Amino acid sequence: MLPGSDLLTAFPWLEGAWSALRTYLADGRVPHALLVHGPAGTGKMELARAFAARRLCTSERGEFACGECGACRLLEAETHPDFMIVESPEPGKAVKTDLVRDIIASLSLRPQYAHNRMVVLPRVDRLNRYAANSLLKTLEEPDLQTCFVLLAEQPGAVPPTIRSRCQRVAVTLPPRAATEAWLRNHVPSEEAQLRVIVARGAPLLARSLDSSRLVARRDILTSFEALATGAADPIQVAGRWEKFGSEELVSCLISWLEDLIRLKIAPGPRAVHNPDLGSSLSTLAARLKLRALYRVLDLAFGAKRALSGQANRTLMLEELAIACCRTARGDR
Numbered sequence: 001m002l003p004g005s006d007l008l009t010a011f012p013w014l015e016g017a018w019s020a021l022r023t024y025l026a027d028g029r030v031p032h033a034l035l036v037h038g039p040a041g042t043g044k045m046e047l048a049r050a051f052a053a054r055r056l057c058t059s060e061r062g063e064f065a066c067g068e069c070g071a072c073r074l075l076e077a078e079t080h081p082d083f084m085i086v087e088s089p090e091p092g093k094a095v096k097t098d099l100v101r102d103i104i105a106s107l108s109l110r111p112q113y114a115h116n117r118m119v120v121l122p123r124v125d126r127l128n129r130y131a132a133n134s135l136l137k138t139l140e141e142p143d144l145q146t147c148f149v150l151l152a153e154q155p156g157a158v159p160p161t162i163r164s165r166c167q168r169v170a171v172t173l174p175p176r177a178a179t180e181a182w183l184r185n186h187v188p189s190e191e192a193q194l195r196v197i198v199a200r201g202a203p204l205l206a207r208s209l210d211s212s213r214l215v216a217r218r219d220i221l222t223s224f225e226a227l228a229t230g231a232a233d234p235i236q237v238a239g240r241w242e243k244f245g246s247e248e249l250v251s252c253l254i255s256w257l258e259d260l261i262r263l264k265i266a267p268g269p270r271a272v273h274n275p276d277l278g279s280s281l282s283t284l285a286a287r288l289k290l291r292a293l294y295r296v297l298d299l300a301f302g303a304k305r306a307l308s309g310q311a312n313r314t315l316m317l318e319e320l321a322i323a324c325c326r327t328a329r330g331d332r
């Protein structure tokens with residue numbers, strides 16, 4: 001359990017989001033449901049925990065949980081009966097309908113320790129229809145003792161009926177320079193910049209990246225360039241791609257194509273996804289045809305959608321490699 005008082009020292013970029021929560025606490029008007037939204041790896045869960053801790057803490061002083069009262073001790077031991085995090089056993093996956101129903105059924109009992117109860121539900125943007133309906137019913141008939149803190153990476157994917165019943169709190173990405181500076185306290189300094197690039201600026205994601213992922217990304221990007229300059233055989237390259245995760249590969253491809261298209265449309269210094277590729281991106285952009293790049297981008301987005309289903313991955317990788325190769329010849 002995160003001791004709340006360390007929140008802004010540990011994660012300084014949460015100041016803006018915390019100030020909204022601080023106001024609810026100070027006014028004594030904590031909403032029945034909050035939707036905390038922001039990109040992955042920005043500390044939404046840490047924020048929710050600190051907020052829940054302050055709400056359940058019985059000390060009357062301080063902006064954060066005291067860390068010493070009985071409630072705080074129970075929270076620290078993760079045994080507070082009125083604090084629930086409804087997480088899927090599979091990291092990053094949505095919670096199953098039955099679990100949502102069980103939790104909601106348990107809410108018919110009174111809070112056991114205090115007057116308040118806090119329920120944190122991650123990834124509400126991924127709840128299936130049935131789980132979302134169960135949650136909605138609870139939000140429609142608020143029980144004044146319970147505060148739901150719903151977390152989402154894509155608030156637009158949360159059903160509007162749920163969204164409209166929540167107060168929204170946005171967690172935003174800090175400026176890249178600030179993320180890099182923060183990251184240097186946690187990872188080897190020379191890796192900081194690259195980690196921020198790969199994590200698209202999300203600090204906790206950047207910190208948690210495995211160093212081998214940085215190497216894999218560089219291999220993947222190099223292989224795209226080899227294909228687009230006609231220096232590699234697409235079937236051989238697709239074979240080598242098998243060792244990488246398909247999601248990772250497709251996401252790298254999309255970011256690389258978007259960079260090339262951006263530089264093609266407006267040459268010159270641009271903010272790109274992969275700034276570490278430097279001038280080789282601009283050189284390549286100048287050689288490739290825009291239409292060919294869009295064609296591969298379409299394919300890559302199609303592959304991204306297909307990955308959530310039963311895609312034939314080998315075939316998909318070969319198609320992508322051949323499409324990259326065709327950009328070298330200027331084919332449509």
Ligand SMILES: [Zn+2]
Nearest residue numbers: 057066069072
């Ligand atoms: Zn306390």
